């Protein structure tokens with residue numbers, strides 16, 4: 360497909376409503392639900408419950424499913440991908456450092472397939488880019504969300520949209536997690552929980568310690584404006600929403616209302632058409648866990664190889680403030696690592712996190728939170744939870760060698776391997 364055709368399709372998808380087009384065709388499928396699906400209450404038993412089907416959680420669930428355990432993936436929104444899809448930050452990075460791929464595995468498989476199906480292009484990782492963002496991968500957010508569902512289904516993962524945990528109780532060697540959705544009350548009994556909610560919401564429900572800053576980094580609403588009758592411009596704009604706080608539904612509502620109001624003002628002032636708007640603010644920062652270890656910015660910038668490292672990470676230190684962002688590049692050759700203990704809430708059993716809530720100080724987190732690292736953490740957490748469920752133990756008691764073997768067999772790159 361040539362690039363003008365690709366742009367045309369992209370703009371058509373993005374801008375159909377804005378252009379006021381009629382419905383060009385109708386196709387049909389049938390969604391069949393089992394009779395018991397309409398009952399308002401349900402109880403399920405699974406080995407692993409992954410909460411949050413975003414960047415990290417999707418990969419965690421697929422890995423756990425592929426490792427042969429039963430998995431429920433719970434997502435409070437209506438699609439997978441989280442910040443990558445609902446937030447619209449559809450440029451995952453960084454999978455490479457200093458001319459070499461450093462993060463692969465299930466996340467990379469999904470990204471590669473998404474780019475191939477969209478007839479896009481992957482960066483050449485053999486080339487060290489001038490600017491870090493040049494090796495981010497541009498993906499089609501809509502396709503990514505659908506491919507993620509396909510891979511979950513193929514791995515035997517059950518998906519529960521529109522639901523979230525309300526109460527989490529330790530029972531014996533596992534958990535009872537009481538969840539709600541509209542028209543649904545679900546009791547989940549499981550052996551392991553993986554919290555991939557971005558802000559460690561399950562950890563918060565359990566009353567375990569979390570770290571946060573008084574002033575959070577701004578969130579961003581992504582949108583696109585175009586000239587009337589000139590839909591060819593596909594420059595994404597970013598509106599910084601200072602004070603955006605995803606702590607709860609009330610604070611997130613304020614961020615969304617504030618962002619949309621400002622965008623409406625812009626449309627009126629600039630007299631341009633609103634061609635595209637993500638459904639919600641992308642939140643950069645809320646809570647991080649206090650884990651069995653905490654990754655400091657010194658650990659991060661020195662490329663410390665932790666003895667229980669489960670994946671690499673790579674990105675400049677990238678703190679957004681009211682005066683913008685000035686990324687601080689890592690020194691040549693430096694590749695930070697993420698230890699398993701940073702995914703384990705301090706003093707907990709049968710519980711892991713993955714994603715931007717990883718136990719880390721604020722500056723280390725500003726680099727660790729990017730999507731490729733979240734995917735690497737997700738795969739490691741999903742694999743570890745699956746092994747812990749199979750062995751009837753807790754994540755930190757699973758032999759590290761076994762975790763590494765499982766991850767390698769699913770194409771992940773383990774720090775220290777040649």
Ligand SMILES: Cc1cc2nc3c(=O)[nH]c(=O)nc-3n(C[C@H](O)[C@H](O)[C@H](O)COP(=O)(O)OP(=O)(O)OC[C@H]3O[C@@H](n4cnc5c(N)ncnc54)[C@H](O)[C@@H]3O)c2cc1C
Nearest residue numbers: 411413414415435441442452523556579641714715729730
């Ligand atoms: C504006 C912006 C720009 C960025 N730019 C880049 C970039 O250029 N490149 C890059 O690689 N990274 C970038 N990042 C960082 C990166 O996108 C995020 O840090 C990362 O995607 C976070 O992944 P996650 O899995 O931790 O959380 P998310 O992807 O946000 O997923 C969390 C999921 O959990 C769900 N959830 C939350 N609470 C609950 C609950 N209680 N129950 C059920 N589900 C729940 C959410 O709906 C969501 O789907 C950016 C982030 C933002 C916000």
